[in-house]
Amino acid sequence: MIHASSLQEALDHQASGAVLFAGGTWAMRGPMDRPFVTLSGIPGLDLIEGQGGQLILGALVTHEALARALSTDPGRAALALAAGKSATPAVRRMATLGGNICTADFASPDLVPALLVLGACVTIVTAQGVEDLPLADYLATPPGPHVLTHVKLPAVTGRSTHVRLMQRQAGEYPLAALSMALKADPDGTIRDLRIAVGAVEARPRRWPALEAALIGCTPDPAALRGIARDLSDFIGRDAVDAPGWYRTRVLPGLVARAFATLTAPEGR
Amino acid sequence: MTISLTINGDPLEYSGDPRRTLLSVLRNDLRLTGAKEVCGEGFCGACTVHVDGAPKVACLIPMGTLSGRSITTIEGLGAPDMLNAVQQAFVDHDVVQCGMCFPGMVLSMSHFLAETPHPTRDEIKRAMTGNLCRCTGYERIVDALASIAPAQEALS
Numbered sequence: 001m002i003h004a005s006s007l008q009e010a011l012d013h014q015a016s017g018a019v020l021f022a023g024g025t026w027a028m029r030g031p032m033d034r035p036f037v038t039l040s041g042i043p044g045l046d047l048i049e050g051q052g053g054q055l056i057l058g059a060l061v062t063h064e065a066l067a068r069a070l071s072t073d074p075g076r077a078a079l080a081l082a083a084g085k086s087a088t089p090a091v092r093r094m095a096t097l098g099g100n101i102c103t104a105d106f107a108s109p110d111l112v113p114a115l116l117v118l119g120a121c122v123t124i125v126t127a128q129g130v131e132d133l134p135l136a137d138y139l140a141t142p143p144g145p146h147v148l149t150h151v152k153l154p155a156v157t158g159r160s161t162h163v164r165l166m167q168r169q170a171g172e173y174p175l176a177a178l179s180m181a182l183k184a185d186p187d188g189t190i191r192d193l194r195i196a197v198g199a200v201e202a203r204p205r206r207w208p209a210l211e212a213a214l215i216g217c218t219p220d221p222a223a224l225r226g227i228a229r230d231l232s233d234f235i236g237r238d239a240v241d242a243p244g245w246y247r248t249r250v251l252p253g254l255v256a257r258a259f260a261t262l263t264a265p266e267g268r
Numbered sequence: 269m270t271i272s273l274t275i276n277g278d279p280l281e282y283s284g285d286p287r288r289t290l291l292s293v294l295r296n297d298l299r300l301t302g303a304k305e306v307c308g309e310g311f312c313g314a315c316t317v318h319v320d321g322a323p324k325v326a327c328l329i330p331m332g333t334l335s336g337r338s339i340t341t342i343e344g345l346g347a348p349d350m351l352n353a354v355q356q357a358f359v360d361h362d363v364v365q366c367g368m369c370f371p372g373m374v375l376s377m378s379h380f381l382a383e384t385p386h387p388t389r390d391e392i393k394r395a396m397t398g399n400l401c402r403c404t405g406y407e408r409i410v411d412a413l414a415s416i417a418p419a420q421e422a423l424s
Contacts, residue, residue, distance in 0.1 A: 001286035001332035088398025
C-alpha cells in the first residue's frame with residue numbers, strides 16, 4: 001500500500017499498475033494481489049465548497065459527509081437521498097463520492113444517477129493535465145489512466161428526488177434506482193426534466209426519450225406509467241438479486257413515484 | 269513500514285502486509301474475537317468496530333490506512349461489572365440469541381444513541397440497517413434500545 005502525497009505521485013503509481021484506493025469498500029472486496037495507492041494524503045480531496053450557486057465536492061467526500069452537507073439543500077435532494085440511503089451507516093462513513101463514480105464494475109452506484117440529473121461535471125487529472133468534462137461523457141467514454149479529483153454541480157433551479165426499489169428497505173443494492181430533476185411552471189407545465197436510471201443496466205444513464213416526451217407537457221400523473229413503459233429502451237441486466245426483465249418492468253412505477261414526490265406541495 | 273495505532277487503548281506496532289484487514293489482525297493476531305468474520309463484504313455489520321469513535325466495518329479496512337488511529341472493539345467497551353447502557357439493556361431484555369451480531373450491534377447502537385439520545389423506533393430501525401441479526405430477533409433489540417432513554421431519565 002502506497003500513500004500518495006500528490007496527484008502526480010498517484011498517477012505515477014497508477015501507471016506502474018497500482019490500484020487507486022479511496023474508501024476501500026469496493027477495492028477490498030477484489031483481488032488482494034495488487035498494490036493499492038491511497039489518495040487520503042492528497043490535500044483538498046475532501047472539499048465541500050459552495051461557490052456562488054455552484055457546489056464543488058472532493059472525490060474523497062464520504063456518503064455520510066455528503067448527506068450531512070446537503071441536508072439543507074432541497075434542490076439537490078436527489079443527491080442527499082442517494083447518499084443518505086445507500087448501503088449501511090457504517091459503509092456510508094467509508095464509501096466515497098469518487099469511488100462511487102469510478103468503480104466501473106459497480107452497476108448500482110446510487111450517487112451517479114443523482115449526479116447525472118443535477119448536471120454534474122467531473123474534474124480529472126491525467127498525464128496531460130487537468131480536464132473538466134460532463135459526467136455523462138465520462139461514463140460513456142471512460143478516459144485512460146487518470147485520477148478523478150472533484151465533482152462540480154451547477155446552480156439548482158428546480159426540485160429533485162431519488163427513488164429506489166429494494167428487496168428489503170435498506171442495507172443492500174437497489175434492484176432499480178431512478179433520479180429525477182424537475183422544473184415546472186405554476187400551471188404544471190414541465191420546463192426542464194432530467195431522469196437517470198441506475199442498477200438496471202451495467203452503468204447508470206439518462207432516459208432522453210422520456211425526458212423529451214414530457215418537456216413542454218402537463219402530464220396526467222395517471223398516464224405517466226404508460227408513457228414510461230412505451231418509451232423504455234432499457235435492457236435490464238440479469239444478476240443474482242433480480243432478472244433483467246424485472247428491473248425494466250418496475251421502472252414506470254419509479255417514474256410515477258418520483259414525479260408524485262416532485263409535484264406534491266412540499267415535494268422534493 | 270510499521271504502522272502505529274491503538275487497540276482498546278493499548279499501543280500496537282504493525283509491520284505486516286498493509287493490505288491485510290483490521291478484522292484479520294484483531295481476530296488472528298490479537299485474539300480479539302468479538303468482531304465476527306461473516307460476510308466479508310460490509311453488508312452484515314458483524315465485524316463493526318469504532319475507528320476514532322465512529323462505527324466502521326473492520327472487514328473492509330486495510331491496516332495500512334490506520335496509522336495514528338484509535339480502534340475500540342467490543343472487548344474495549346464497558347466492563348463485566350460496568351456495562352454501558354446498550355450492553356445493560358441487551359441483558360435486561362434478553363436480546364442475545366446466537367451471539368453473532370450483537371458485538372457489532374452494540375458498537376453501532378452505542379454510537380447512534382450518543383448522537384441521537386431520544387430516537388423514535390423508526391430512527392432506531394434505520395440505524396440498525398447495517399447490522400443483520402441472523403436469528404431475526406429485531407423487535408426485542410428495538411425494545412431494548414427504545415427503553416434506554418426513558419430509563420436513564422428516570423434515574424437522573
